Amino acid sequence: MSGEHVCIESISAVTVFTADMVQAVRFYRAMGLRLRYGGGDARFTSFHVGSGYLNLMVGVPPDVRWGRVIIRVSDVDAMYRRILAAGLRPESAPADASWGERYFHIRDPDGNELSFARLLA
Numbered sequence: 001m002s003g004e005h006v007c008i009e010s011i012s013a014v015t016v017f018t019a020d021m022v023q024a025v026r027f028y029r030a031m032g033l034r035l036r037y038g039g040g041d042a043r044f045t046s047f048h049v050g051s052g053y054l055n056l057m058v059g060v061p062p063d064v065r066w067g068r069v070i071i072r073v074s075d076v077d078a079m080y081r082r083i084l085a086a087g088l089r090p091e092s093a094p095a096d097a098s099w100g101e102r103y104f105h106i107r108d109p110d111g112n113e114l115s116f117a118r119l120l121a
Contacts, residue, residue: 013046013053014069016112017060021045023109024056030086031079060110068105068113076102079116096120 018024022040028047029035036053038045045056049071073079076094083090083106090106097103103117 011052013055015055015057016066016069016108016110018056018058018108018110019060020109021056021058027088027108028054028056030088031083066112068115070103070115070117073116073118076104076116076118080104 021038021042025035025038025040025045033047033049033054036046036048038056043058047054047056054069080090080094088106090104092104094102094104100120101117102120103115105113105115107113
């Protein structure tokens with residue numbers, strides 16, 4: 001290893017796979033994400049998420065094990081209300097976690113899990 005000090009600062013992009021790009025694009029737009037590239041008829045789509053990106057690719061690669069994308073937001077409860085108003089169904093209401101975050105989870109149409117979170121003061 002090099003003697004250089006490297007600091008990991010943030011996630012630049014996360015890519016998830018979708019079986020239906022039209023449905024996935026509609027889902028992410030309903031949550032307020034801004035389209036950067038692609039769209040419902042594309043095989044690759046990218047959304048702005050703060051200074052990073054959430055990418056969608058058509059298809060399901062073999063032997064993929066999925067985890068969770070955690071997205072920091074300024075107001076967890078407002079994000080939850082936005083999602084409900086869009087007709088989407090989170091897995092639970094926002095809650096304060098013992099590890100110091102307020103959060104809730106939702107799954108996209110392909111089962112990818114998203115967690116919206118904010119550090120507790």
